[in-house]
Amino acid sequence: AQSVTQPDARVTVSEGASLQLRCKYSYSGTPYLFWYVQYPRQGLQLLLKYYSGDPVVQGVNGFEAEFSKSNSSFHLRKASVHWSDSAVYFCVLSVNNNNAPRFGAGTKLSVKP
Amino acid sequence: EAAVTQSPRNKVAVTGGKVTLSCNQTNNHNNMYWYRQDTGHGLRLIHYSYGAGSTEKGDIPDGYKASRPSQENFSLILELATPSQTSVYFCASGDLGGRGEQYFGPGTRLTVL
Numbered sequence: 001a002q003s004v005t006q007p008d009a010r011v012t013v014s015e016g017a018s019l020q021l022r023c024k025y026s027y028s029g030t031p032y033l034f035w036y037v038q039y040p041r042q043g044l045q046l047l048l049k050y051y052s053g054d055p056v057v058q059g060v061n062g063f064e065a066e067f068s069k070s071n072s073s074f075h076l077r078k079a080s081v082h083w084s085d086s087a088v089y090f091c092v093l094s095v096n097n098n099n100a101p102r103f104g105a106g107t108k109l110s111v112k113p
Numbered sequence: 114e115a116a117v118t119q120s121p122r123n124k125v126a127v128t129g130g131k132v133t134l135s136c137n138q139t140n141n142h143n144n145m146y147w148y149r150q151d152t153g154h155g156l157r158l159i160h161y162s163y164g165a166g167s168t169e170k171g172d173i174p175d176g177y178k179a180s181r182p183s184q185e186n187f188s189l190i191l192e193l194a195t196p197s198q199t200s201v202y203f204c205a206s207g208d209l210g211g212r213g214e215q216y217f218g219p220g221t222r223l224t225v226l
Binding site: 032034036041042043044045046049051090092094095100101103104105106 | 117146148153154155156157158161169171203205207212213214215217218219220
């Protein structure tokens with residue numbers, strides 16, 4: 001069965017620091033991977049997606065993620081976080097036609113001023 | 114721009130009552146999804162649909178029904194609401210047979226007393 005694990009339920013960093021949010025997936029075939037962000041009391045918005053090709057994908061607001069097939073990972077990174085990045089981040093795996101996407105449990109990011 | 118709307122945005126219901134949550138999308142996407150979000154559980158899939166007339170069970174379908182009368186509309190029905198169904202419900206649409214990104218509505222906050 002396909003699954004996604006986000007091992008860190010909460011992450012706290014200082015403003016201006018670098019960030020990595022971890023995501024591990026379980027699937028033997030070709031994954032389609034996404035990161036979404038949820039700001040307080042809002043729906044989810046797409047940050048970035050990976051289908052194929054260059055393993056490093058760029059997203060909005062300076063976020064990027066790196067796909068690693070050997071590690072079954074899709075970690076999210078940002079070089080310098082801003083207080084407005086405080087939100088919950090979800091890693092999502094899709095596998096093939098008409099199978100519903102699998103969500104990680106989410107990582108709540110708090111950025112200290 | 115892709116748009117998913119939900120109604121009502123907030124709902125208070127009584128135990129044993131019937132509740133209908135509605136979702137409308139203007140993206141012309143084939144796939145639509147209903148999730149609930151509870152603290153500590155991330156997003157959990159309740160029902161989804163491949164197109165008008167189809168509904169599929171997700172991970173936690175018990176106590177819920179779904180209806181997809183048209184491409185644009187997807188409803189979630191709680192025939193006999195219980196306090197355990199107090200949650201925030203999100204609707205989403207997506208295409209590419211489930212491999213594409215999802216577009217989320219703003220959520221419905223349901224309280225069952």
